Amino acid sequence: MDGKKKKFTAAISINECKGCERCIRACPKKLLRLEDKLNSHGYRYVLYSGEGCVGCGSCFYACPEPGAITVIEEIEEGS
Amino acid sequence: MTKKILFGKPKGFFDVYDRRPGIKDSTHYCPGCGHGILHKLIAEAVVDLGMQDDTIFICPVGCSVFGYYYFDMASISVPHGRAPAVATGLVRANPDCHVISYQGDGDLGAIGFNEFIQAANRGENIAVFFVNNGVYGMTGGQLAPTTLPGQKTLTSPYGRSVETEGYPLKVSEMVAALDSPVYVERVALTSPKNIRAGRQALRKALTYMKEKKGFSMVEFLVGCPVNLKKSTKDTDEWIENSVIPYFPLKCFKDIAAERKPKQSAVGIYDKLKVKNSLLETEKIHPFDESKVPVPAIEGELRIKCAGFGGQGILSLGMLIAEAGHLQNLKASWLPSYGPEMRGGTANCSVVLSRESIGSPIVKESDVLIAMNQPSIDRFSADLSGEGLLIYDSVNIKFDNPLKRKAYAIDASLIAKDTIGDVRCANSVMLGAFCEIVAAIGEKSFINSIYNNFQGKEKVIEMNLRAFEEGRKSARKLMQS
Ligand SMILES: Cc1ncc(C[n+]2csc(CCOP(=O)(O)OP(=O)(O)O)c2C)c(N)n1
Ligand code: SF4
Ligand code: SF4
Ligand code: SF4
Numbered sequence: 001m002d003g004k005k006k007k008f009t010a011a012i013s014i015n016e017c018k019g020c021e022r023c024i025r026a027c028p029k030k031l032l033r034l035e036d037k038l039n040s041h042g043y044r045y046v047l048y049s050g051e052g053c054v055g056c057g058s059c060f061y062a063c064p065e066p067g068a069i070t071v072i073e074e075i076e077e078g079s
Numbered sequence: 080m081t082k083k084i085l086f087g088k089p090k091g092f093f094d095v096y097d098r099r100p101g102i103k104d105s106t107h108y109c110p111g112c113g114h115g116i117l118h119k120l121i122a123e124a125v126v127d128l129g130m131q132d133d134t135i136f137i138c139p140v141g142c143s144v145f146g147y148y149y150f151d152m153a154s155i156s157v158p159h160g161r162a163p164a165v166a167t168g169l170v171r172a173n174p175d176c177h178v179i180s181y182q183g184d185g186d187l188g189a190i191g192f193n194e195f196i197q198a199a200n201r202g203e204n205i206a207v208f209f210v211n212n213g214v215y216g217m218t219g220g221q222l223a224p225t226t227l228p229g230q231k232t233l234t235s236p237y238g239r240s241v242e243t244e245g246y247p248l249k250v251s252e253m254v255a256a257l258d259s260p261v262y263v264e265r266v267a268l269t270s271p272k273n274i275r276a277g278r279q280a281l282r283k284a285l286t287y288m289k290e291k292k293g294f295s296m297v298e299f300l301v302g303c304p305v306n307l308k309k310s311t312k313d314t315d316e317w318i319e320n321s322v323i324p325y326f327p328l329k330c331f332k333d334i335a336a337e338r339k340p341k342q343s344a345v346g347i348y349d350k351l352k353v354k355n356s357l358l359e360t361e362k363i364h365p366f367d368e369s370k371v372p373v374p375a376i377e378g379e380l381r382i383k384c385a386g387f388g389g390q391g392i393l394s395l396g397m398l399i400a401e402a403g404h405l406q407n408l409k410a411s412w413l414p415s416y417g418p419e420m421r422g423g424t425a426n427c428s429v430v431l432s433r434e435s436i437g438s439p440i441v442k443e444s445d446v447l448i449a450m451n452q453p454s455i456d457r458f459s460a461d462l463s464g465e466g467l468l469i470y471d472s473v474n475i476k477f478d479n480p481l482k483r484k485a486y487a488i489d490a491s492l493i494a495k496d497t498i499g500d501v502r503c504a505n506s507v508m509l510g511a512f513c514e515i516v517a518a519i520g521e522k523s524f525i526n527s528i529y530n531n532f533q534g535k536e537k538v539i540e541m542n543l544r545a546f547e548e549g550r551k552s553a554r555k556l557m558q559s
Contacts, residue, residue: 008085013104015104015105016104016105018105018109018111019110020111020311020464021108021111021310021311022111022116022311024312025312025315026270026271028271041102041105043110043444054353055085056271057085057086058271059274060086060087061086061116061119061271061274061278062114062116062271062274063115063119064106064108064110064112064113064114064115064118064119065105065106065115066088066089066092066106066115066118066119066122066149067087067088067092067104068087068432070084070086070087070088071084071085071087072082072083072084072085072087073083073084073085074080074081074083075080075081075082076080077080077081077084
């Protein structure tokens with residue numbers, strides 16, 4: 001290993017999500033789920049469950065809203 | 080720890096959507112709409128390929144009509160089905176721009192099919208992105224040329240009958256059969272795998288356009304969950320299981336490698352000639368600084384003239400526009416030829432400005448000249464806060480609910496009794512406008528009357544008298 005551990009997350013911009021569930025089906029790891037609460041525009045929204053994202057971007061491309069999903073790589077500088 | 084965005088909102092979108100009125104942080108599309116998926120691919124590719132500043136996105140009539148709220152690139156809205164015709168004009172006038180003709184299946188396959196197929200056959204250097212969602216989305220889910228046999232829509236409640244409506248239009252197959260197009264592919268924006276294939280196809284079409292290889296089209300099978308009355312999951316399954324078997328995913332044609340870059344036509348689109356011909360209109364009334372004083376307006380003066388057809392409303396507007404022009408202002412005159420012209424009322428918009436005029440349309444006016452009751456009822460609410468109203472009190476009862484600056488002129492009476500012809504009422508109003516607005520010197524109005532009625536001595540004489548009467552009554556009003 002090169003000492004760097006890669007970690008990925010999918011960040012959801014809650015008010016841009018329309019709860020269409022396309023990302024939920026697109027995620028190969030099944031890491032996204034629909035919340036019961038409503039966002040400020042009255043839609044249910046999706047949240048990332050916390051562990052195991054592989055950074056594939058499938059959720060991002062499946063989502064019709066420009067900025068609802070951002071897939072982020074967190075690079076930890078290992079010792 | 081450092082964070083890196085692997086996939087995020089493409090730079091080809093605006094940060095904030097200036098929707099009027101509307102939500103500024105998400106699109107107007109229904110949840111799960113295929114347009115959104117395609118928009119993202121376009122916004123991403125145009126930036127990645129370095130085309131953002133030279134690309135013109137054509138917003139069609141249909142659900143994607145508001146594309147310009149989202150894409151941070153040049154956009155233009157066009158009449159239903161006319162995108163390929165407008166794209167032709169754009170790319171021929173400026174062969175270095177890249178034009179995306181974005182079209183629905185109603186837009187491309189029905190009302191605009193001729194424009195589309197002719198542009199393809201001419202091999203215009205444009206990229207057509209054809210959104211096949213099987214229905215007319217915007218108008219509520221009517222049958223489209225691409226609706227499947229047996230598919231129920233608003234206008235095929237028992238399912239599409241091939242006996243009466245024929246078979247779905249296979250646009251990709253048809254256009255690939257022509258010799259000119261260089262690239263034709265059908266993709267589906269459903270599963271991640273299909274979306275990635277669609278992304279590649281879209282980039283290929285844009286690349287060929289950038290290389291001036293000619294006409295490309297990508298057909299995107301997408302969902303309109305709302306009109307299919309299905310969840311997004313069932314929509315995707317329906318596309319995979321029913322639509323794709325009828326409309327197979329396939330690259331029908333890819334011959335760009337064999338084609339040389341297109342050369343733009345020589346001679347016809349001589350930029351200098353076009354420019355000179357435009358300047359001609361400005362030469363009609365050369366302005367002599369030494370004779371006419373500088374007008375007393377800053378910025379724009381937006382004027383609405385309205386009344387009965389036959390009251391000379393359009394020529395009243397024209398006289399004002401010309402007087403402004405004679406006073407070294409830019410002037411626009413826009414008559415309304417709406418259905419109301421038949422109902423007896425006419426109106427026109429005049430804009431006078433020191434600077435070039437952006438739009439000749441007057442929504443909020445600084446001055447309203449109203450000559451009949453329907454006009455004041457309709458347009459007085461559009462007056463700006465400081466706006467002023469000049470109206471023909473013979474034809475109009477007005478109690479001024481918003482307490483505007485209002486001037487009642489007996490124009491019709493003055494014209495009939497003092498001048499001897501009621502048709503001169505518009506010139507009475509012109510005189511009142513001259514005194515009240517006091518932006519343009521009376522000499523310019525007088526010259527404008529001379530120019531407009533050239534050769535008709537009697538008419539000029541009557542209108543000049545009417546103009547003077549109008550000024551007189553306005554002065555009286557202003558003194559009291
Ligand atoms: C000249 C003209 N005819 C008809 C209409 C009404 N109209 C608006 S959108 C539309 C159909 C759009 O369907 P499609 O092109 O499939 O786009 P979608 O909304 O599905 O994206 C029609 C017929 C119009 N606006 N202009
Ligand atoms: S990037 Fe891939 S793994 Fe991560 S949440 Fe999105 S779809 Fe799932
Ligand atoms: S695809 Fe986008 S809009 Fe749909 S639920 Fe997922 S994040 Fe929300
Ligand atoms: S009606 Fe259909 S095509 Fe139109 S925005 Fe809604 S889902 Fe999209």
